Amino acid sequence: MTHVLVIGAGPAGTRCAEACAEQGLRVTLVGAEPGLPYDRVALGKVLGGAEPSVLAMPDPARLGIHHLPATRVTRLDRLARRAMTADGQAIAYDHAVLATGSDAWRLPLPGAEHALMYRTLEDVAAMRAAAIPGEPAVVIGGGLLGLEAAAGLADLGCDVTVLHAMPWLMERQLDAPAAATLRRHLEARRLRFVMPAATAAIEPGAVVLKDGTRIPARLTVLAVGVRPNIALAEGLVTKRAIVVDDHLRTSDTHVFAIGECAEHRGQVCGLVAPALAMAEAAAATIAGRPTRYQVPTLSATLKIAGLPVWSLGEIAPEGAEPISIDDAAFGEYRGFWLREGRLVGAVLCGDAADSGFYQGFLGAEVGDRAAFALGPAFFKAAA
Ligand SMILES: Cc1cc2nc3c(=O)[nH]c(=O)nc-3n(C[C@H](O)[C@H](O)[C@H](O)COP(=O)(O)OP(=O)(O)OC[C@H]3O[C@@H](n4cnc5c(N)ncnc54)[C@H](O)[C@@H]3O)c2cc1C
Incomplete structure (x- = not known):
């Protein structure tokens, strides 16, 4: 056999x-x-x-x-x-x-060998063992995994700072306003952010930035890809x-x-x-049934520190027509990108309940922009 x-x-x-x-x-x-x-x-x-x-x-x-x-x-x-x-x-x-x-990529920084990673069950056991309530922790990397690690360490009582090399969080999945919504949500949970941050070294008790700033760190997690x-x-x-x-x-x-x-x-x-x-x-x-791999539609449904985040297709591509609704008071943001009236990408942050509705529009004409952005109830009423 x-x-x-x-x-x-x-x-x-x-x-x-x-x-x-x-x-x-x-x-x-x-x-x-x-x-x-x-x-x-x-x-x-x-x-x-x-x-x-x-x-x-x-x-x-x-x-x-x-x-x-x-x-x-x-x-x-x-x-x-x-x-x-x-x-x-x-x-x-x-x-x-x-x-x-x-x-997980161990950034080639002086002292990086002392950092913890976030990829396996063993890594999580090491993070839990090293997290001491009230002590400072630094997470290097403001992507999905870095933010999940940071929120987890904050829940364990650590005083957490996230260092991110880019101007906004999760830049591959979110545009700047969606990332700002997420940042406000995380700041309300006592996480601090330094970005864009250029990290120079990990030393005992601190992470050192290229400008000489020392961020206290009893424990450092590397989540940079x-x-x-x-x-x-x-x-x-x-x-x-x-x-x-x-x-x-x-x-x-x-x-x-x-x-x-x-x-x-x-x-x-x-x-x-x-x-x-x-x-x-x-x-x-x-098994003898030659089958081509069909790339699934790239969408990600995430919950970051309790905040629903959903992204689909191309995020803020150059030359696309943007539509957005930014409701800072309610901690909600929705952004869409169209080419020739057709949906090519979308982000929902704070409330992802309409993700199924928007997923069905990928590649399709959206018609009335305002009704589309407001969601299925408004869209049907406008039709
Ligand atoms: C904390 C965390 C949260 C995530 N959240 C999401 C999410 O919300 N949504 C999402 O879509 N994705 C998420 N991901 C990413 C997702 O986990 C990966 O895309 C997925 O695990 C990839 O699966 P894989 O089998 O290709 O590789 P892996 O999961 O990396 O598995 C590879 C396995 O091969 C083993 N291996 C390697 N070399 C050898 C060898 N020589 N001999 C024997 N065994 C070997 C490794 O030990 C490992 O167990 C998350 C990842 C992490 C770490």
């Missing part, structure tokens, strides 16, 4: 292993992290005090998958079609699927990540790559929805 070896038991690898097993294939799932696969997206719950078991995903063994946790693959011998593990095993395969994801983990891709075509075709095949027909370690048509995904879609397409192809 065809043997599929899936390397990496994150969301992409676990979903691919399950889908292969459901197709009747023999599957081994090898993951470097200990224990059952878990829901990485919900790590914030454990930072907030929930038991790690709330994140556990169903045991792959229930589908007959041979799961090897706490096992790191160190090398692929692609000629012999086998994977070598750190504990000395050699696992033969017919098809290997690389699902090794990303590692991720780097695809492509250590096993020796000899395969790689750019930023492992290059795959529309069927998620690498330059070796017996090796697939999915999730954050894969690069498809120049794009490396950083969200879970495309990683899962890749997993499904690769499994179907391996």
Whole structure:
């Protein structure tokens, strides 16, 4: 029977292993992290005090998958079609699927080795152990993960400052007014912000900026992005990540790559929805039903320190017609971008209840701008 070896038991690898097993294939799932696969997206719950078991995903063994946790693959011998593990095993395969994801990026700063990261259950345990109520903490990075880490540390009683290199928060998902709404919400929860901030070094007790300012820090978390983990891709075509075709095949027909370690048509995904879609397409192809990966519509539904935030498509693209409603008193903002009257991007901040309505308009003409921006009730009344 065809043997599929899936390397990496994150969301992409676990979903691919399950889908292969459901197709009747023999599957081994090898993951470097200990224990059952878990829901990485919900790590914030454990930072907030929930038991790690709330994140556990169903045991792959229930589908007959041979799961090897706490096992790191160190090398692929692609000629012999086998994977070598750190504990000395050699696992033969017919098809290997690389699902090794990303590692949090340790910024090359003096003292960065002392900073904590926010990517795994182990990282969260380290953050909880280091957080002392009333003591100062610094989070470097004002993207989604940095803000989630900062809000979690504030909930643990730390006095938190966020340093962000860009002029506004979450600049990839939000435009400036939406980010201002988010910042006000977080400031009301006693978080402080320094931005744009140029960090020079992490020292015992402080983070030092390039202008010499010292920000007290009993604990520092680095959340400045991720780097695809492509250590096993020796000899395969790689750019930023492992290059795959529309069927998620690498330059070796017996090796697939999915999730954050894969690069498809120049794009490396950083969200879970495309990683899962890749997993499904690769499994179907391996099972003999060649299936093209369809890139899902890029939308993100997030809750940051209790504030709903939703973004869709292109955010503030050059040359697009903007429409916005900024209700600072209610802590709500909605922004839309049109090209030739058609919706190309949207942001809802503070209230994302209408996200389904707007998602359905992506690429479509919006008609009456004011009624559209006010939401479905006004839009129907105006029609
Ligand atoms: C705190 C947090 C919150 C997030 N929130 C959201 C969100 O709200 N929405 C969203 O869409 N996305 C979110 N993400 C991003 C999302 O988690 C990732 O997009 C997703 O995890 C990518 O899945 P993956 O399987 O490709 O990689 P990963 O999750 O990185 O999994 C890769 C796995 O492979 C293992 N591995 C690596 N090398 C080896 C090896 N040599 N041998 C064996 N195993 C190996 C790793 O240990 C890891 O367990 C969040 C991420 C974090 C950290």
